[in-house]
Amino acid sequence: MKREGVVMYEGTTALDTVAAQEACPPREEPSRNWWALLSDMPQIGLLIMLAVLVLFFALTTPTFLTFRNLAILAGSISMIGIVAAAMTLVIIGGNLDLSVAGIIALTSMVVANLIVGWQWSEGASVVAGVLVGLVVGVLNGFLVAQLGINSVIATLATYSIARWSAYLLGTKGRSIPLGYAEERPFFDSIGQGTVLGVPVPFLIMVVILTAIWLFLTWTRFGREFLAVGGNSLAALLTGISVRRYTFFAFALTGLCAGICGVIFASRLAGGYPGGAMGWELDIIAAVFLGGTSLTGGQGSILGTLLGVIIIGSLRNGMALLGIDITAQNIATGSVLLLAVLYDRLRRGGTEL
Amino acid sequence: MGQAERLESSAKLQVTGATQPRLVMEGISKSFPGVQALCAVDFDLLPGEVHALVGQNGAGKTTLVKIVSGAHPADAGRILIEGQEVRFHSPADARRHGIMTVHQDWNLFPDLSVAENIFAGRMPIKASGIIDWDRCYEEAARELRSLNLELDPHTRVGLLRPAQMQMVEIVRCVCANASIMILDEPTAALGPHEIESLFAMIRCVVAGGVSILYISHKLEEIQEIADRVTVLRDGRKVGTVRANEVDRLELIRMMVGREVEAPQKQTVVTPGAEILRANRIGKSKALHDITFSLREGEILGVFGLLGAGQKQLIDVLYGITPADRGEIWVNGNQVRIQSPEMAKRLGFGLVPGDRKREGLVQILSANANLTLANTSLISFAKLLLSPRKEYEQGWHWINSLDIRPKDGGRLVKYFSGGNQQKVVLGKWLQNNCKVLILDHPTQGVDVGAKNEIYSLLEELAKARIAIILVSTELPEILAMSDRILVMRNGTIAAELPRQEATNEKLLAYATGGN
Numbered sequence A: 001m002k003r004e005g006v007v008m009y010e011g012t013t014a015l016d017t018v019a020a021q022e023a024c025p026p027r028e029e030p031s032r033n034w035w036a037l038l039s040d041m042p043q044i045g046l047l048i049m050l051a052v053l054v055l056f057f058a059l060t061t062p063t064f065l066t067f068r069n070l071a072i073l074a075g076s077i078s079m080i081g082i083v084a085a086a087m088t089l090v091i092i093g094g095n096l097d098l099s100v101a102g103i104i105a106l107t108s109m110v111v112a113n114l115i116v117g118w119q120w121s122e123g124a125s126v127v128a129g130v131l132v133g134l135v136v137g138v139l140n141g142f143l144v145a146q147l148g149i150n151s152v153i154a155t156l157a158t159y160s161i162a163r164w165s166a167y168l169l170g171t172k173g174r175s176i177p178l179g180y181a182e183e184r185p186f187f188d189s190i191g192q193g194t195v196l197g198v199p200v201p202f203l204i205m206v207v208i209l210t211a212i213w214l215f216l217t218w219t220r221f222g223r224e225f226l227a228v229g230g231n232s233l234a235a236l237l238t239g240i241s242v243r244r245y246t247f248f249a250f251a252l253t254g255l256c257a258g259i260c261g262v263i264f265a266s267r268l269a270g271g272y273p274g275g276a277m278g279w280e281l282d283i284i285a286a287v288f289l290g291g292t293s294l295t296g297g298q299g300s301i302l303g304t305l306l307g308v309i310i311i312g313s314l315r316n317g318m319a320l321l322g323i324d325i326t327a328q329n330i331a332t333g334s335v336l337l338l339a340v341l342y343d344r345l346r347r348g349g350t351e352l
Numbered sequence B: 001m002g003q004a005e006r007l008e009s010s011a012k013l014q015v016t017g018a019t020q021p022r023l024v025m026e027g028i029s030k031s032f033p034g035v036q037a038l039c040a041v042d043f044d045l046l047p048g049e050v051h052a053l054v055g056q057n058g059a060g061k062t063t064l065v066k067i068v069s070g071a072h073p074a075d076a077g078r079i080l081i082e083g084q085e086v087r088f089h090s091p092a093d094a095r096r097h098g099i100m101t102v103h104q105d106w107n108l109f110p111d112l113s114v115a116e117n118i119f120a121g122r123m124p125i126k127a128s129g130i131i132d133w134d135r136c137y138e139e140a141a142r143e144l145r146s147l148n149l150e151l152d153p154h155t156r157v158g159l160l161r162p163a164q165m166q167m168v169e170i171v172r173c174v175c176a177n178a179s180i181m182i183l184d185e186p187t188a189a190l191g192p193h194e195i196e197s198l199f200a201m202i203r204c205v206v207a208g209g210v211s212i213l214y215i216s217h218k219l220e221e222i223q224e225i226a227d228r229v230t231v232l233r234d235g236r237k238v239g240t241v242r243a244n245e246v247d248r249l250e251l252i253r254m255m256v257g258r259e260v261e262a263p264q265k266q267t268v269v270t271p272g273a274e275i276l277r278a279n280r281i282g283k284s285k286a287l288h289d290i291t292f293s294l295r296e297g298e299i300l301g302v303f304g305l306l307g308a309g310q311k312q313l314i315d316v317l318y319g320i321t322p323a324d325r326g327e328i329w330v331n332g333n334q335v336r337i338q339s340p341e342m343a344k345r346l347g348f349g350l351v352p353g354d355r356k357r358e359g360l361v362q363i364l365s366a367n368a369n370l371t372l373a374n375t376s377l378i379s380f381a382k383l384l385l386s387p388r389k390e391y392e393q394g395w396h397w398i399n400s401l402d403i404r405p406k407d408g409g410r411l412v413k414y415f416s417g418g419n420q421q422k423v424v425l426g427k428w429l430q431n432n433c434k435v436l437i438l439d440h441p442t443q444g445v446d447v448g449a450k451n452e453i454y455s456l457l458e459e460l461a462k463a464r465i466a467i468i469l470v471s472t473e474l475p476e477i478l479a480m481s482d483r484i485l486v487m488r489n490g491t492i493a494a495e496l497p498r499q500e501a502t503n504e505k506l507l508a509y510a511t512g513g514n
Ligand SMILES: Nc1ncnc2c1ncn2[C@@H]1O[C@H](COP(=O)(O)OP(=O)(O)OP(=O)(O)O)[C@@H](O)[C@H]1O
Pocket: A352, B032, B033, B035, B036, B037, B055, B056, B057, B058, B059, B060, B061, B062, B063, B064, B404, B405, B413, B414, B415, B416, B417, B418, B419, B444, B446
């Protein structure tokens, strides 16, 4: 009796299933509006934004698209870009590093001091400058990863330490000019030289961005890093050392800020304790704009590069239009806010 | 009575039934990129009824429920409430129509009191505009009493046991005047006692006229609590039957389309050398005097009511919160396990109990999650990722665990609950560890896949891997373990060999009553 039921039952479903398969409505493609497209491919949105900006500045200023200006632009975005590449890792890990501008200023002062005051060779001064950045980065990493201090608080403290140490290095807090450039061909070329017309800082940025991109997408450590950012508890329970990766991100950012500080000193031919003021804003804005978010462990180096170019073009174009630095800062602040809101909307659109 | 007649009679019941259904769903279809999750599904819910929804992992249960609760729009079909067609654009829309969902991961505020949680967002206000705390606590106390719950409305929710949290969520729905309540696998992580009290409460709520849509993979409980059962398979409705007219095996046949045997360990592995020994370990007030040993190829079951210290034991063994008393010996060497990383180096693996928080990286693909515990297996020269190796590893586990859909490149968050659980499990199965700790490894996994998992565990035991199986599911513990530890109040209340263990004995030791 029971068996019979089963047989009958199985017979019916087979038919049912066939019938249902025919009855099932074909999937209507949901209307792919522009918003859905944008939220699927954030980088397209960035490219459009960049195109609009370039078009705008090309039309309103005569010089924006000249080769000379583009070379200047490439040089200036490189400094932001070098630090933003590493900052992407910090932010993927759910942290922030506010100390970078302080590190840049401190490095520039250390390098200038060593060259002018201590008569060190160019090479040794450069290495020492980069190491200063690394040391502050290591300190940040120790505070956040090992002691578990909130990254905003920890790096706010180290920012202020780095910034004011920079002031201490100059007599009465003054900057240290380097004097004649001819005496330091190597040091000079770091910030101002070109290779086949491409500024050296730009090349350095490309190398660093590529290295970090390779790390993140093509090494198993990058995979583990993404897991730490995506769900640090799950990563921890998988036996991945969350601490080590967090430490690594901060140390690398310090190192990159050190490199940036050396370039800064070379481009401005001196050490400036008040230099790079507010750069952390541009750097963080560029990373957020590129689609990396504090909560998701998601991030893209390509996005960061686009973010850097957009922020740089915005500043460069506004300068060409004669808009002063105060208004420029207000504009980049607004861009950061927009980037965060856009990220929110995009997430709200795809999740649920 | 044959199945077809039965289907017919239940259809008749709907036509001639005196009461009008409270909720009717007609021809609901829903697809996600690459998956037809639901296909022309009909469903209805009568007033004061518990209607269960069952089906294999990925059958579309959660998707259907998300459509009723306004979280997903349907591609086709319509929803009627009390005969009126409705369209939900958001969960808030559905709530306005009296549809509330009790989520499996409780959406409560752990730092607030029971009463505050019950009234969250709808606090009684005095005329002067400030919160009327007296009324808030009074009303909460009254609601709790009317549902026969012995809970103090002043207790902080974070201190409650999981089952109690679930109940607070239900009270919250009742207080919000929900007429339709959706419970998606409410008992996946509960033990037999907690389930009993949850059921008592559900009966109370239903007697008050509320309709309940109930999803579970535990079929025994469906026969106990549900009036009708609707079975889904591959997104299609197989049929609706009365719960008291169908037995477990028949339900399984409807779900899976074939017979599934009850789990039973087939072979007994003769255990090898001792690999792990715990000697009087303890952790603050939560864990005392835990002493046991574990041998290669042995499956050690750990049973207890929820909150009896199993979680703390796992934390200590896996180095999440190191022990502060006692000794742990691994392979004859005394060790101090300070971190999960160190535990992993010693050969431990852990399948954690909370897949969403502890198990998965939602933003990575299923393959990436499956291979995360041993990334050197999928790389060249232990450095560069090899997409081909990753795909092969993933494919292997997708097949042996029957993860569906068979698309390892999909982000793991787009898999159904049970399939996500299989991913968490697969992550450790491949990592050739020596001691594998499993915390409720089959929660949310359907009957068919459960057996697959059990036979995999047997394979592991044959390969001389020692397994610690922590579970509140008695049948699982009884079927799989070679030896059983029963925990109570942070200590080991009893140790029983498999032959001596029975349902009654284990429960008696776990509760302390004899
Ligand atoms: N947001 C989503 N995006 C893409 N696919 C999805 C999404 N949600 C569910 N799916 C797919 O739809 C199908 C049905 O999933 P659903 O969660 O409804 O299953 P279920 O019956 O609840 O299973 P389980 O018992 O495992 O919880 C699955 O194949 C799943 O992979």
